[in-house]
Amino acid sequence: MKDLNLLYVFEALWRERSVTSAAESLGVTQAAVSSALKRLRASYGDKLFILIGRRMEPTAIAISVAPALLESLSLVRKATGVPLPFVxxxxxxxxxxxxxxxxxxxxxxxxxxxxxxxxxxxxxxxxxxxxxxxxxxxxxxxxxxxxxxxxxxxxxxxxxxxLTQRYVCVMRKGHPFESRKLNAKALLAQDHLLVEYGGSGHLVLERALVDAGARDRIKVRLPQYMSAVHVLIESDLVWIAPEILAAKLSRHYPLAYQTEPLGLEPFxxxxxxxxxxxxxxxxxxxxxxxxxxxxxxxxxxxxxxxxxxxxxxx
Structure with missing residues (x-):
């Protein structure tokens, strides 16, 4: 393939499976990608990518030549040592x-x-x-x-x-502990909301509550942070959350927060x-x-x- 730019277009189409997305990832117009695809098809005598539903899926020929083309592009990048400019x-x-x-x-x-x-x-x-x-x-x-x-x-x-963050206890405005200091004993006596998701480092929150004997105090479990806010403002639940999020949300919702008393490590x-x-x-x-x-x-x-x-x- 004499035109190196066609390799970049092939790589983008292989990755994105969309002319529009390939153009966006390359920072060029959709017409430029379509023109390059036309030249690629002429070079191989094959359509290479066919629209199936909403995705441009590779043909058998494209699948067969992809490893060599992508490896060639990788070698070119390593050999030149000059990344493509980004404007x-x-x-x-x-x-x-x-x-x-x-x-x-x-x-x-x-x-x-x-x-x-x-x-x-x-x-x-x-x-x-x-x-x-x-x-x-x-x-x-x-x-x-x-x-x-x-x-x-x-x-x-x-x-x-x-940046480094710490955890805080978040609650609704008007919560019984809004203006009172939560010590560990008082915190563990509260009902808790927990945002959970495997793979996140925040699994430490559940471990801390369970280890402290508050397993049965976890009353609501959610997979999303933003839905937690709406449960919190209509209940007396306490939510241990990152301070940067609590500060942001408290500007827009009737929330209060204070330092958590369990001694959780910053993250x-x-x-x-x-x-x-x-x-x-x-x-x-x-x-x-x-x-x-x-x-x-x-x-x-x-x-x-x-x-x-x-x-x-x-």
Whole structure:
């Protein structure tokens, strides 16, 4: 294949299974991708990708040549050592961030404004993948980065600590303990709401309550953070949650919070990305925007350098 740009288009179509999404990921127009696909089809005498439902699925020929083409592109990247330039002011790219609703609430409003000011045509998308699917999704480009408390993300993953957080006890305004100090004994006598999801580091919350003898006091279990708010404001339940989320929500909902008395260890909110995209200029730009956003929150920003973890996925 004489035109190297066609390799990038093939890779994007292989990954995205959509002309529109491929164009967004490459930061070019849909017409440019369609034109490149037409040239690819002419080169191979095959349609290569066929629209089935809403997805451009590869043909048997595309499946057979994909390993060699993708490996060739990887070798080109390694051989040149020069990443493709990323010009945010001209880009139409869509960046996909793996986060839960907590990350959307805390991070997305500020990130959108920061990105929009610099790159008005760049789009943001959030996607929540199970923990076991997140590393593959970061590796194949379906996800650009992940944000959160994700200690299980390790294999071939880079991590940047964004800030350190502590847990607080959240309750409705007017709760009997809104203006009274909750000690450990009083906390364990309360009914609790618990947001749970396997793979998250916040599993420590359930362990702490159970170990303290409050298993039967966990009255409501939910998989989402935002739905917890609506249960909380109409009950006397207490919710142990990250302080950054409690502070954000208390600006918009009738909530109060105070330091939790169980002595739970602080935890780190991190930014994660795959080694495959460590030097990718677009990915680096997005990471810099996110790091700057957290540095401007008023919380203590991270000071450690970027580093790679190469341990098996837990």
């Amino acid at each position: 945010p002011e001209q880009s139409h790219r869509t960046f996909t961030i793996r986060t839960r609703d907590i990350g959307e609430v805390v991070c997305l409003p500020g990130l959108y404004q920061a990105v929009h000011n610099v790159a008005p045509e760049v789009k943001l998308r959030t996607l929540f993948t199970p923990i076991e699917e997140t590393v593959p999704a970061l590796g194949n480009g379906r996800l650009d980065v992940a944000i959160g408390y994700l200690p299980a993300l390790e294999q071939d993953i880079h991590r940047k600590k964004l 780190e909110i991190g930014l994660y990305w795959h080694d495959r995209y460590h030097r990718d200029t677009a990915n680096k730009w997005l990471r810099s925007m996110i790091v700057s956003l957290f540095a401007d929150t008023g919380s203590t920003p991270a000071t450690e350098d970027f580093h790679t973890l190469a341990l098996p996925l837990g």
